[in-house]
Amino acid sequence: MTSLHNNNKIKLGLVIDLDICVGCHACAVSCKEWNSGGHSAPLTDLNTSGENPDGVWFNRVHTFEILDEESDNGYTLNFPRSCLHCDDAPCVTVCPTGASYKREEDGIVLVNPDACIGCKLCSWACPYGAREYDQVEKVMKKCTLCVDKIYNSNLPEESRVPACVSACPTGARSFGDLGDSNSQVSKLVEERKGVDLMPEQETKPVNKYLLPKRRLGNTRNAPRMNNFNNLENKKLNILERFVDKILS
């Protein structure tokens, strides 16, 4: 059923700390590894050693350069992007077949590969690009929140977290119930003022992101050196001003 019930109390999800993510891609690789044999297996790869390799990944790590023009500061931001298991998931409501659904018991958004007709409309509806089409299986695939790992009673208790969470060497990924305000993840989000991605899209993401703590707007950091063309911004002494005038 692709109508949303919107009353699931348990909201399982991830909290991703962009302050300590080092962009090592370990989460993306271990996601690929686990899910190649998991609920939505296989994650088809094409042309792996050819010119234009292509394949399905549930988690992709982007690296951005952030410039704060106000304080003339800059830093690198590593940003893992995967499904946010949105409360108001537009990918679910557009699905004509009922293949895309949001579980009532824990809020995980999944695709039923036996019902998906591969119309790709859900991938258009997701603002975050969290869904990738499998060209070989011809169905849509996405992050499963490792549903086959987190409930797996064959695994020791401490291993029942998503593969990406287990793999992260810096502990930048936390997993838990964001519907419970007393859970560790909820407290973390509250303490660090966790944010939604594209809140204006009104998808109400369950996953939260924690922004870098100190670097923003802190002018005590080393100034960026690429603004030397803009000397009028800087406080120049009389000699520097004189030299600047002659040279320019």
Added chain:
Amino acid sequence: MHPAKSIILFTTISGMGYGLIISLLIFQIYVGHTLSFISYFLTFVVSMTLVSGGLLSSTLHLGHPERAHFALTQWRSSWLSREGVFAILLYPVIAIYTLLFYLNPDNRSLDALSIIIILIAIATIFSTGKIYSSLRAIYSWNTELTTFNYLALGGLTGLMLFQSLLLLMGYNLANVYYYLIILIIFSCIGKILYWVRLDLNNTTTNKSTALGLKSQLQVNLLESPHDASNFLLKEMGYKVARKHSKKLRKIALLFAFILPLLIIFLSIVLNFYHITILAFLFMIMGVFMERWLFFAEAKHSVMNYY
């Protein structure tokens, strides 16, 4: 967005087919079944071919066409599903109409059935428009102007085709031209408004909100997650150079609306109506171009990450 040929073909061809059904049945109600059964039947076959051809082309575009019937199940929430349901619903109703019309061409109570068919056809095009206009992730489509464009262009191309068919079958109805002129003007205004809104680019989604950051920060991609292309870039990363898209818009407007309008005026002035068939051909080319641009110009919010 990637302009897939099958979707461009589906939306234009089936829109025209539904427009033709609507025109045909309004005509039936309006002028009281003056069309001979054979003329009715020919028009009916043409419209059904267009509608079915479009549906077939969109079904072939699916990864699993053999499961297409599943798509009829989620009409409570999905516009794509509703489109399918209305499209299927039309067949039995119009088959009954055709049979009854054949048995008794003078049966005016058939008009009630006509109205039902017209409503189903409108609902189908409306649902097609809604599939696109309800996608918030794609700013250029996320407006009721999209739905309006689909309805207007479906109706316009259908009426234009109907007019051409009537001419070929030896009917000539001056009245149709006035409706055509009105529809051309409305459709053209709708499309221009769509482009004006697109250029205003009034979206609040940008690279900063995509990362949950304050907006005064400048965000540049330093390293892409993958150095070859992927599904997202192939499906949603289609870019037309701005310069080209402006030129193509002018060509689309010229072919879809301006040339047909001039030809229709000319045909009225010269009292030589057969040249309007030329107007139909121009219009089709223009609408294909319009539909190609509809996809090619649409920017998906995921591109803020690339």
